[in-house]
Amino acid sequence: MIKKFALIALVASANLAFAISDPVKIDTGLVSGKPGSNASIQAYEGIPYATPPVGNLRWHAPLPAAPWQGVLKADHFGNNCMQANYKPEVVNPLVDQGKSPWSDEYYAWREPLSEDCLYINVWTPAHAPGDKLPVLVFVHGGGFVQGSGSVDIYNGEGLASKGIIVVTLNYRVGIFAYFAHPDLRKESEHNVSGNYGVMDQIAALQWVHRNIAAFGGDPANVTIDGQSAGSRSISYLVSTPLTHGLFARAISQSGGMFAPSNITDNSASPYMKDSEEKGVKFAQDMNAKSIAELRALPAADIVKYASLFRPVIDGYVFPADEYTTFSQGKQNDVPMMIGWDQGDGTPFANNFGLPEDAAGFKEAAVKLFGPMAPDFLKAFPVTTDADAVIERANAARDWSFAWNMRTWARLQAKTGKNKLFLYYWDHVSPVKPITIPYGAFHSSEIPYAFNNLDTWRLNWRPEDRHMSEIMSGYWVNFIKTGDPNGKGLPAWTVFDPKNEQSLHFADKVGMFPTPLKQELDFFDAWFASRRK
Secondary structure: HHHHHHHHHHHHHHHHOOOOOOOOOEOOOEEEEEEEEEEEEEEEEEEEOOOOOHHOOOOOEEEEEEEOOOOOEEOOOOOOOOOOOOHHHHHOHHHHHHHHOOHHHHHOOOOEOOOOEEEEEEEEEEOOHHHHEEEEEEOOOOOOOOOOOOOOOOHHHHHOOOOOEEEEEOOOOOHHOOOOHHHHHHHHOOOOOOOOHHHHHHHHHHHHHHHHHOOOEEEEEEEEEOOHHHHHHHHHHHHHHOOOOOOOOEEEEEOOOOOOOOOOOOHHHHHHEEEEEEEHHHHHOOOOOHHHHHHHHHHHHHHHHHHHOOOOOOOOOOOHHHHHHHHHHOOOOOOEEEEEOOEHHHHHHHHHHHOOOOOHHHHHHHHHHHHHHHHHHHHHOOOOOHHHHHHHHHHHHHHHHHHHHHHHHHHHHHHOOOOOOEEEEEEOOOOOOOOOOOOOOOOOOOOHHHHHHHOOOOOHHHHHHHHHHHHHHHHHHHHHHHHOOOOOOOOOOOOOOOOEEEEEEEEOOOOEOOOOHHHHHHHHHHHHHHOO
């Protein structure tokens, strides 16, 4: 019996010894973590990567975190950034009513909420600081107004168990992230205002570059990834010169910013001017006579204005729009893996002014597309009201997501030297029956790619487990080597603009012609007409 217990103790101690030893020394001090549910993974939650942007640092570029004495216990997530607090108990009834496929695991806006929110999380399977494991840095979505790196489905343990380090982060959102004003530009050493949320992401990548070796990671082997607004953030991070050398490859899931709404005559000033004019008007509406008075306003009083401001071309973070940057081959040219979801558009079907009835749909098409309306209606044909419900969602998908991803792939293939792999997600998760046909809905692929289905409490089927193994396998291979292919996985070929194909995640995983050609060709023509 004694020998039996000794053997058990030996196995347990071996498992625990597999994880990196605490405390870890980073550039601001010592930090300790906690074991994951798998004892071979050590988790570090809530490490500050920048000075809290509070008080006079509201609407200021992020500054490095201050050093601390002793050992920082990184055993719980940091505050979530200030955002409209849509509490799960308020939103979740939509799931039971059959109106939404999302459940608690997708809700990031949990308290505590604070402007003191620039925290980073690390999951590592490393034995020691010198292991040089590949690193994934994931940027959350949320429309640039919501979200958090501590969402259940972003838990990094599932991917870390496959031999990589996973990093998630919080970054400022909404008005705290993108408010612009001419007086803020005067404060800036770069003569710009706005884009603080993007600068937070860059600061987090700089933190990873400086510190990830202490957790057993390789700062020269970092992959960035993001979904939705996080995916758009990846397109920003690939486009800005400020991230040069901070990552080796990029993954982007449903989101880019290549549409002509970002197009100017290669001058940043019109965009920044428009954004700053909004800022002046906002200050007037708030009866604030100075930036100091605006900074003194309680966060709770201005958080509701989250949607007023967005990232802008400012001449510093973004010297030009993404389409121009890629067209000129000035992007950070790294291997890329990008794609979109069959159901990306359904949650955003109301965003483009297309009604749910056939007559209204056709009338709105004429207003939106003018002389190109007949071509639009050929690509998105509507005869009945039921058709209108479906096609408005399809149009939203292709307008916002699919067109951006195919355009990204084409531009990279034309001007980049590195490989790009394109995918299309069409696997339907076993959510409760819902009245709206969400299909493979926006963001539904995340738990599969993260190899953590069990963080999303559904009745998983064997085919879901199998799909998760396949998808996370591609992800890990790409993160390790820049090529998603590997043993036991269907071949995924490099995107070729002469023979456009993408990997389809569906009942059969494999290469097929890139879908939605007629629909995307319409938006190609329409966006081209707007770019002239």
